Amino acid sequence: MKDIAGVWDYVRGFENLSLCDWPGRTSCIIFLGGCNLHCPTCHNHQLAWDMHSLPVIDPQRIKSYLRDRAGWLDGVTITGGEPTTVPGVGELLYEIRKSGLPIKMDTNGMRPEVVRDLLQYNLVDTFAVDVKGPYAKYPALTGNGVSEIAARANLTRIFELALARPEAFYFRITRVPGLTEADLAAAQDYLPLEYELTVQNYVPPRRTPEHAKPNHEERRPAGNVVN
Numbered sequence: 001m002k003d004i005a006g007v008w009d010y011v012r013g014f015e016n017l018s019l020c021d022w023p024g025r026t027s028c029i030i031f032l033g034g035c036n037l038h039c040p041t042c043h044n045h046q047l048a049w050d051m052h053s054l055p056v057i058d059p060q061r062i063k064s065y066l067r068d069r070a071g072w073l074d075g076v077t078i079t080g081g082e083p084t085t086v087p088g089v090g091e092l093l094y095e096i097r098k099s100g101l102p103i104k105m106d107t108n109g110m111r112p113e114v115v116r117d118l119l120q121y122n123l124v125d126t127f128a129v130d131v132k133g134p135y136a137k138y139p140a141l142t143g144n145g146v147s148e149i150a151a152r153a154n155l156t157r158i159f160e161l162a163l164a165r166p167e168a169f170y171f172r173i174t175r176v177p178g179l180t181e182a183d184l185a186a187a188q189d190y191l192p193l194e195y196e197l198t199v200q201n202y203v204p205p206r207r208t209p210e211h212a213k214p215n216h217e218e219r220r221p222a223g224n225v226v227n
C-alpha cells in the first residue's frame with residue numbers, strides 16, 4: 001500500500017466553502033495536482049502541469065477542518081488537475097470518508113478503470129464528468145492529450161458505468177472557443193438517454209481580480225484558507 005503521506009503530497013489547494021461547485025450542496029474543495037491532458041483552455045494549468053510550484057497543504061489542517069465543520073457541510077468535492085491520475089487516491093478518499101461526508105469527484109473520464117474501482121469500493125458518491133466535445137475534436141481540445149479513438153473508448157466505458165449506477169454520475173461540457181452548437185449536440189447524443197449534458201459558458205482565464213466570475217472551470221486552488 002502506498003504511503004499516505006505521499007498521497008497527501010498531491011493536495012495543492014483547499015477551499016473551505018463552495019456554494020456552487022456541487023449543485024444543491026455546500027461543499028469544501030480539495031485540489032489535487034497532475035493531469036493526463038493538456039487542454040489549451042485550462043484554468044488550472046499550474047495545478048495540472050506544475051503542481052510542485054504550489055504549496056503542499058498540511059493534511060492535519062484539512063482533517064481537523066472536516067472533523068470540526070462536517071456538521072454544516074453537505075459534502076467534499078475532489079478536483080484537479082485530474083484526480084484519477086493521483087497514485088493512491090483511494091487511500092486519500094478513505095481518509096476523507098472518515099468525516100462521514102459524501103464525496104464528489106470531478107473527472108475528465110479518461111481513466112474509467114479508476115472510476116470503476118472508486119465506485120466499487122464506495123469511495124466516491126458522485127462523479128462529475130467533463131465531456132470535452134465531439135470525439136473527433138478531442139486531440140485539439142486536449143492539447144493532443146488523447147486520441148479520438150481513446151476518447152471514444154474511455155467515455156463509452158464511463159457511460160456503461162453510468163448506466164449501471166445512474167445516481168452516481170452527471171455530465172457537463174464547457175462551451176470553449178471552437179465548439180459549435182452542432183458540437184454540443186453531438187456530445188449530448190453520446191450520453192445515455194436519461195442524462196442531460198449541462199452546458200457551461202467558458203470564462204477566459206482571469207487576468208485581474210475584478211474579472212473574477214467563478215464557475216467550475218474558473219476555480220483556482222487556494223492554499224491558505226483553512227482556519
Ligand code: SF4
Pocket residue numbers: 035036037038039041042043044045048080081082108
Ligand atoms: S482535463 Fe481539466 S485540469 Fe486537465 S488540462 Fe484539461 S481542463 Fe486542465
